[in-house]
Amino acid sequence: MILSPLLLSLIVSAFSPPKIASSPARPTTKYKAARHWNAPARYRGVSTRTPPRYFTEKVCALTFDDGPSRQITPSILKILKQENVPATFFVMGSMVSENGDLLKKEVAAGYAIGIHTYDHRTHPTRGQASREMSWCEAGLIKTLGAKQQTWLFRSPFGNTKSAYTREALARGYANILWSNSSADTATHSASVVYNNVVSNIEPGQVIICHDSEGKRHTVNALANVIRGLRKKGYTFVTVPVLLQKWDAVASHPPTPKKKIEKKVLSIKLQVLR
Ligand SMILES: [Zn+2]
Structure with a gap:
């Protein structure tokens, strides 16, 4: 098949990452971050995994990494809607560039968005990390508009020392890790996912799941996980x-x-004197 030059250029541009000359400054003043995707000052520029020591409220946050994917994310969104449960999606820039409509659906449903890098490399250089963060930021602005920016980040593999993390923290992001793992990347069993989450739940935990391709077991477990946590x-x-x-x-x-x-003892002693 011979492709016309116009068609060829369209195909090439569709598969190229967004072109950015240099790292743009974060839109702090002109584009104020939506409040619900922000983080209190103590969590900005640092990695955080667990709630504070005296946290006792029985509340938790479901999070989904590596999406949005055409195969899994729509099912996750459907269950969250049915169960009337909010969630947070740590999206990959490369997935957003393919599935921007799904990101828009997540936002329209009132869910929160964080960045989970563009390519999810195991050992990125600082230069790669910087470029990827800029691509992610530009991708979110392109898909959602300038007012829907985020200060939430999650480092791949929870690596707090990687160039990704150093870059995100330097830009002022809150690196939000997890304190409860579904371990849905290590199993294909919905009941294992259920047990991992529900039997280990504690007040204030962030729960990690994935909505990337192949996570059918996560979809199959989700409604039961939500109901199991509600029961507790x-x-x-x-x-x-x-x-x-x-x-x-x-x-x-x-x-x-x-x-x-x-x-109390010192007051009692004073009374006795
Ligand atoms: Zn990931």
Whole structure:
């Protein structure tokens, strides 16, 4: 088959990553980040995995990495809608460039979005990491518009030392890892996914799942996971909402019991004197 030059150039441009001359500055003032995709100051520029020590509210955040994928993401969205549960999607730039319509659906449903790099390399150089972050930022702006930016990031493989993480933290992102793993990349069993999440749940956890190709078992487990967590008294929020709750507890930790007992004792002693 002979392709016309016009058709050939269209095909080539469709498969090329967005062209960016240099790393653009983050749109901090002109394009203010939507509040619900932001993170409190204490979580910006650092990696965070667990809720603060005295966090007791039975609330958790479902997160999905590596999408959006044509094969799995629509099923995940359908279940989340049916169960009326919010989620957070840490999307890959390369997937967004192919499946921008699915990203738009996630946003329209009120879910939160974070960046999970463009190519998900195991050992990126700092230069590659910088270029990929810029491609991701440009891709989100292109697909969602300038007002829907995010300060949420998740490093591939949870690697807090990689060039990706260093680049994201330098740009002021909050690197949000997980404290509860479905381990859906290590199994094909929906019941294993269910058990991994539900039997290990604790207040304030971030739960990691994947909506990349081949995660049918995650789809098959999801409704039961949600119901199992509800049965244990848990409600669901997006990551930005969870971070606000973490921040509130971290800002006002409850007075330790020992301190209170000591104070009561000193008051009693004063009365006795
Ligand atoms: Zn990943």
